Amino acid sequence: MPEQTIREDEDVYALGSGLVDAVLAAVEEGSQSALLLLFENLHEADIADLLEQIGKDDRRRLVRLWGDHVDGEVLSELEEGVRDEILADTPDEVLAEVFKDLDTDDVVYLVEDLDTPQQDALLGSLDDADRVAVEQSLQYEDDTAGRLMQREMVLAPNHWTVGDAIDFMRASEDLPQDFYDVIVIDPAMHPVGSVPLSRIMGAAREVSLMDLAHEDFRVIPVDQSEEDVAYAFNQYHMVSAPVVEASGRLVGVITIDDAMEILEDQAEEDMNLLAGLIDEDLSSRVWKTMRSRFPWLAVNLFTSVLASIVIAQFTSTIEAIVALAVLLPIVASMGGNAGTQTLTVSVRALATRDLTPANASRIVLREFLVGAANGIVFAVIIGGVGFLWYDSVMLGVVLGLAMIGNMLVAGMAGILIPIGLDKLGADPALASGVFVTTVTDIVGFFAFLGLASAMLL
Amino acid sequence: MPEQTIREDEDVYALGSGLVDAVLAAVEEGSQSALLLLFENLHEADIADLLEQIGKDDRRRLVRLWGDHVDGEVLSELEEGVRDEILADTPDEVLAEVFKDLDTDDVVYLVEDLDTPQQDALLGSLDDADRVAVEQSLQYEDDTAGRLMQREMVLAPNHWTVGDAIDFMRASEDLPQDFYDVIVIDPAMHPVGSVPLSRIMGAAREVSLMDLAHEDFRVIPVDQSEEDVAYAFNQYHMVSAPVVEASGRLVGVITIDDAMEILEDQAEEDMNLLAGLIDEDLSSRVWKTMRSRFPWLAVNLFTSVLASIVIAQFTSTIEAIVALAVLLPIVASMGGNAGTQTLTVSVRALATRDLTPANASRIVLREFLVGAANGIVFAVIIGGVGFLWYDSVMLGVVLGLAMIGNMLVAGMAGILIPIGLDKLGADPALASGVFVTTVTDIVGFFAFLGLASAMLL
Numbered sequence: 001m002p003e004q005t006i007r008e009d010e011d012v013y014a015l016g017s018g019l020v021d022a023v024l025a026a027v028e029e030g031s032q033s034a035l036l037l038l039f040e041n042l043h044e045a046d047i048a049d050l051l052e053q054i055g056k057d058d059r060r061r062l063v064r065l066w067g068d069h070v071d072g073e074v075l076s077e078l079e080e081g082v083r084d085e086i087l088a089d090t091p092d093e094v095l096a097e098v099f100k101d102l103d104t105d106d107v108v109y110l111v112e113d114l115d116t117p118q119q120d121a122l123l124g125s126l127d128d129a130d131r132v133a134v135e136q137s138l139q140y141e142d143d144t145a146g147r148l149m150q151r152e153m154v155l156a157p158n159h160w161t162v163g164d165a166i167d168f169m170r171a172s173e174d175l176p177q178d179f180y181d182v183i184v185i186d187p188a189m190h191p192v193g194s195v196p197l198s199r200i201m202g203a204a205r206e207v208s209l210m211d212l213a214h215e216d217f218r219v220i221p222v223d224q225s226e227e228d229v230a231y232a233f234n235q236y237h238m239v240s241a242p243v244v245e246a247s248g249r250l251v252g253v254i255t256i257d258d259a260m261e262i263l264e265d266q267a268e269e270d271m272n273l274l275a276g277l278i279d280e281d282l283s284s285r286v287w288k289t290m291r292s293r294f295p296w297l298a299v300n301l302f303t304s305v306l307a308s309i310v311i312a313q314f315t316s317t318i319e320a321i322v323a324l325a326v327l328l329p330i331v332a333s334m335g336g337n338a339g340t341q342t343l344t345v346s347v348r349a350l351a352t353r354d355l356t357p358a359n360a361s362r363i364v365l366r367e368f369l370v371g372a373a374n375g376i377v378f379a380v381i382i383g384g385v386g387f388l389w390y391d392s393v394m395l396g397v398v399l400g401l402a403m404i405g406n407m408l409v410a411g412m413a414g415i416l417i418p419i420g421l422d423k424l425g426a427d428p429a430l431a432s433g434v435f436v437t438t439v440t441d442i443v444g445f446f447a448f449l450g451l452a453s454a455m456l457l
Numbered sequence: 458m459p460e461q462t463i464r465e466d467e468d469v470y471a472l473g474s475g476l477v478d479a480v481l482a483a484v485e486e487g488s489q490s491a492l493l494l495l496f497e498n499l500h501e502a503d504i505a506d507l508l509e510q511i512g513k514d515d516r517r518r519l520v521r522l523w524g525d526h527v528d529g530e531v532l533s534e535l536e537e538g539v540r541d542e543i544l545a546d547t548p549d550e551v552l553a554e555v556f557k558d559l560d561t562d563d564v565v566y567l568v569e570d571l572d573t574p575q576q577d578a579l580l581g582s583l584d585d586a587d588r589v590a591v592e593q594s595l596q597y598e599d600d601t602a603g604r605l606m607q608r609e610m611v612l613a614p615n616h617w618t619v620g621d622a623i624d625f626m627r628a629s630e631d632l633p634q635d636f637y638d639v640i641v642i643d644p645a646m647h648p649v650g651s652v653p654l655s656r657i658m659g660a661a662r663e664v665s666l667m668d669l670a671h672e673d674f675r676v677i678p679v680d681q682s683e684e685d686v687a688y689a690f691n692q693y694h695m696v697s698a699p700v701v702e703a704s705g706r707l708v709g710v711i712t713i714d715d716a717m718e719i720l721e722d723q724a725e726e727d728m729n730l731l732a733g734l735i736d737e738d739l740s741s742r743v744w745k746t747m748r749s750r751f752p753w754l755a756v757n758l759f760t761s762v763l764a765s766i767v768i769a770q771f772t773s774t775i776e777a778i779v780a781l782a783v784l785l786p787i788v789a790s791m792g793g794n795a796g797t798q799t800l801t802v803s804v805r806a807l808a809t810r811d812l813t814p815a816n817a818s819r820i821v822l823r824e825f826l827v828g829a830a831n832g833i834v835f836a837v838i839i840g841g842v843g844f845l846w847y848d849s850v851m852l853g854v855v856l857g858l859a860m861i862g863n864m865l866v867a868g869m870a871g872i873l874i875p876i877g878l879d880k881l882g883a884d885p886a887l888a889s890g891v892f893v894t895t896v897t898d899i900v901g902f903f904a905f906l907g908l909a910s911a912m913l914l
Contacts, residue, residue: 012681013685013689013692014810015810015813015815017813017814020813020815021815043673045692045693049811052811053813053816055816170660176655178653178655178696180637197655198632198633198635201623201657201658202626202627202629204627224469228470231470233717234717235500236500236502239635239696256696256713256717260690260691263717264691264720264724264809267721270728271724272801272802274801275797275798275802277798280802282802282811282816286826286827289823290830290831293831294831296794300790301791301835301839304787305787307786307790308786308787312783315779318779318782319779322776322782325768325779325781325782326765326768326769328782328785329761329765329768329786330761330765332786333757333761333764333898334757334758337753340732341732341733341753341754344729344732344734345734345739348728355739356471356474358478358510359511359512359739362512366746369743370743370747370750373747374750378755382758385762441786
């Protein structure tokens with residue numbers, strides 16, 4: 001039974017509640033050794049998840065018990081809210097010690113939202129090269145390649161052979177923890193190629209490094225948005241990429257694990273924006289969650305009042321035929337859903353660069369035809385329902401016509417609104433949902449009640 | 458201006474319409490050399506995108522012109538619909554030739570949906586080892602690790618040193634195109650560790666391979682769902698992982714690029730399911746698109762008729778106070794949106810294993826409090842609007858009370874429905890949207906009209 005398999009699978013990587021209970025018991029007893037023993041067998045990312053999943057009070061007690069065994073890798077896996085909470089609860093001396101073992105990109109993530117005095121104090125304890133690297137990263141805009149990159153990388157001059165590179169690496173005391181490519185640079189520190197370790201492994205010592213370089217070599221501008229970075233890694237199957245300044249000078253390297261996380265975050269952000277959620281995550285507290293959801297609900301209140309005003313124009317029609325009030329939500333709801341379907345596809349296609357000027361007009365035409373076709377089918381069904389329910393052919397006709405009109409408008413709004421937002425330079429997911437359902441509500445109410453006034457009275 | 462930067466960035470990796478036009482012009486002229494020249498500078502993934510973006514007729518002519526220069530890497534980047542179209546348009550002799558240069562996982566993707574005779578014919582041209590590998594992969598369920606894995610990998614016996622591994626790789630004629638780890642196996646072909654190439658590079662020849670193995674070594678069961686595979690890669694920052702049979706025997710390896718693509722697809726699938734889209738992509742034709750959207754619209758029609766039946770019970774109330782018909786959609790719309798917000802967060806959190814039995818009750822409580830808090834705030838606002846609009850305090854009170862009730866129910870439905878679907882072994886995103894808005898529509902209409910009957914008549 002495939003369902004069985006899937007269900008079993010779903011729990012493979014989830015934290016067992018037995019484990020969480022054991023950790024909370026250790027915290028309850030105040031037994032640091034029990035806590036460390038439990039953590040020893042957990043991956044840092046799982047410990048971070050555990051910290052996110054327990055309540056705030058438990059978390060605070062756990063962090064206190066953890067004491068100076070706190071793990072920097074775990075901190076760098078945390079989502080921002082919990083990260084800031086734990087950073088605030090941990091003494092600066094402990095943090096300073098913890099930072100020393102981290103890659104610079106992880107340090108950047110940990111300190112980027114701290115206030116300047118604390119940031120300076122913590123960075124002061126790093127060795128000079130790392131401190132300068134972190135400070136430079138922090139000077140780039142939030143959510144850019146400059147913030148994602150790390151300084152730990154392996155460089156090779158462009159005249160080196162495989163043998164030179166191997167000898168250099170073998171002699172080097174502090175190679176990065178994990179790396180996949182050697183970056184080849186010219187004397188001006190411009191990256192000119194990148195050589196996968198797997199090719200170096202397979203080649204003879206005398207082969208020139210540049211002969212083994214990736215055929216498809218790409219550099220990332222330091223001010224590129226992290227969204228574009230993630231797109232490039234996924235599209236071009238990159239595992240690491242050099243980051244360059246405007247002058248072309250190498251400043252760092254981005255690795256696949258960071259890109260993968262951004263890719264995941266971006267998809268989540270689009271999903272959230274479509275639903276009208278701003279900057280929310282699961283561990284947000286009540287007050288933050290409320291604030292995250294309030295703005296869109298407020299806009300929705302405003303637009304639903306607008307839709308009500310449309311209905312109010314037809315008060316006398318509804319007084320004459322109260323069946324209209326009963327059937328009204330059907331037209332609006334069908335339009336809203338058809339619009340949301342088109343919208344979801346369009347927003348996603350814009351994010352993945354699948355919807356471009358080259359095919360936009362063909363996709364718009366397709367949405368028109370799909371809207372018309374589904375509109376006609378559902379018009380027949382709902383027209384029949386209206387006729388049977390209220391025994392009026394004309395009521396059925398009005399309902400059907402309003403349905404066709406609204407489904408057409410829904411399809412057009414669902415694709416043209418995100419394309420329009422994109423052209424204006426806004427995120428197409430941003431509040432598209434409000435606009436589309438406003439359009440379908442207003443058009444639906446107006447079409448149905450307007451036709452009813454004209455044809456039934 | 459950051460907006461400026463972002464806008465410029467957004468076009469970095471998009472296909473220019475100039476390029477698409479040039480390709481179409483080459484096809485129009487029937488100039489194969491012009492086509493090949495244009496393709497020469499494009500990454501395979503970009504050529505695949507271009508093929509997806511042009512119309513079906515242009516695509517067919519392009520593939521014919523491309524002839525036996527058709528590129529297997531490009532085909533393996535295509536989405537399923539376009540892949541199958543092009544496979545059908547390309548002669549089997551050409552495909553057989555193309556397959557010879559591909560990794561086995563790409564061959565599996567290309568042939569998995571072909572009918573058995575064509576599959577056999579194409580696989581017959583592969584060399585024996587590859588053919589057996591592909592045939593074995595095809596025996597595993599769709600969407601499992603067995604389908605994702607490739608057979609190209611580098612193995613080392615567990616008694617080898619760094620020097621042994623390096624000598625072996627240097628002597629080997631057909632190393633995989635890209636690999637990141639050497640998989641260490643015991644004599645029974647069970648993987649016992651994996652060693653990053655970067656550590657081999659930095660170590661002395663006499664060091665034992667196993668001393669350099671990943672501290673955190675994970676194997677993937679061959680029947681694990683691809684969703685879980687992608688989760689593991691992202692959670693544990695893996696770049697490759699050995700795949701094992703139930704006996705523990707090594708059967709293949711999965712690499713990060715495949716996992717990243719699945720991760721992206723899964724997020725898209727959740728987004729689509731929430732909007733009621735089944736198996737749709739942007740290059741789907743009108744008929745397929747219509748079928749993809751029809752089922753959920755049909756369910757929505759049914760549930761909106763249910764909601765209408767609720768309204769119909771209050772026909773006499775609406776006849777007495779027609780303002781109710783005007784204000785009705787506001788309560789339902791606010792509930793629907795609040796429910797969708799909670800739903801989106803819950804579905805995502807279940808997918809990322811952030812919502813677990815360990816924290817479910819706390820999150821449910823949070824949703825209750827957020828629903829209550831936002832409900833009260835919007836109740837005051839909308840109560841005021843109702844009062845000012847219709848000059849009736851009691852109408853305002855009824856509106857406000859209905860709003861609080863519906864927002865509470867929305868929050869609860871938005872989290873309990875996906876948790877319930879998950880417990881039943883269904884995808885929590887599946888049709889959750891329908892259920893939640895059905896609940897909020899029905900509760901909203903019932904609360905508002907019921908309270909109005911009780912308090913206003």
